Amino acid sequence: MSSQSNPNVPENPSGQPVAAPQPSENPWVEAIKTIGLSVFLALGIRTFVAEARYIPSESMLPTLEINDRLIVEKVSYHFQKPNRGDIIVFQPTDQLKQQNPSLKDAFIKRVIGLPGETVEVMNERVYINNEPISESYIESPPDYQWGPEVVPPDAYLVLGDNRNNSYDSHFWGYVPKQNIIGRAVVRFWPPARVGEISPDPAYQDQTQPPTPPAAAPPAQPQTQP
Numbered sequence: 001m002s003s004q005s006n007p008n009v010p011e012n013p014s015g016q017p018v019a020a021p022q023p024s025e026n027p028w029v030e031a032i033k034t035i036g037l038s039v040f041l042a043l044g045i046r047t048f049v050a051e052a053r054y055i056p057s058e059s060m061l062p063t064l065e066i067n068d069r070l071i072v073e074k075v076s077y078h079f080q081k082p083n084r085g086d087i088i089v090f091q092p093t094d095q096l097k098q099q100n101p102s103l104k105d106a107f108i109k110r111v112i113g114l115p116g117e118t119v120e121v122m123n124e125r126v127y128i129n130n131e132p133i134s135e136s137y138i139e140s141p142p143d144y145q146w147g148p149e150v151v152p153p154d155a156y157l158v159l160g161d162n163r164n165n166s167y168d169s170h171f172w173g174y175v176p177k178q179n180i181i182g183r184a185v186v187r188f189w190p191p192a193r194v195g196e197i198s199p200d201p202a203y204q205d206q207t208q209p210p211t212p213p214a215a216a217p218p219a220q221p222q223t224q225p
Contacts, residue, residue: 073183092106
């Protein structure tokens with residue numbers, strides 16, 4: 001007995017049935033899906049992986065200058081603890097909020113004292129467990145005395161590189177680990193100083209003529225002094 005073809009299924013020239021074409025999706029629906037996915041990925045990256053920040057003050061001179069744009073990565077501290085010398089971005093501590101209830105912007109400072117260490121600032125030097133540390137990155141030696149104090153567990157003492165013009169731990173205490181947003185790793189603006197952020201600032205040659213200012217990229221979330 002010969003088989004009968006289904007009249008509802010089209011055949012190709014060879015006589016074999018082929019699937020009916022599927023209706024294409026509305027282009028507006030496709031566009032909305034694409035935009036939604038892009039927004040989801042962007043928010044996910046900013047929340048969990050990395051984000052851009054800019055510097056509004058001179059508290060981290062000479063390492064970071066006003067209007068520097070940075071990339072802050074948020075992954076590494078899930079697997080390791082902050083190290084001395086790391087430049088971190090963090091949410092205001094409880095003590096900072098008590099001093100200024102309207103404070104919302106994040107801060108950026110350098111990690112100096114680790115949990116359990118005894119820190120003291122005297123004779124224009126920082127001492128960790130009674131030993132002075134080498135700091136090639138500061139603007140000028142600190143002109144104040146502080147400590148000695150023991151850094152609490154799961155907290156960090158942070159100072160600005162511009163020691164005498166920085167609102168930092170020697171004013172308001174320690175940064176709990178849970179307040180840390182991430183670590184500053186790359187400067188992407190201005191073009192003349194693009195590169196990795198390291199403990200040793202890349203000073204510009206003062207003998208060269210100044211470079212005309214370039215147009216800045218769109219504003220990013222700022223950090224506090």
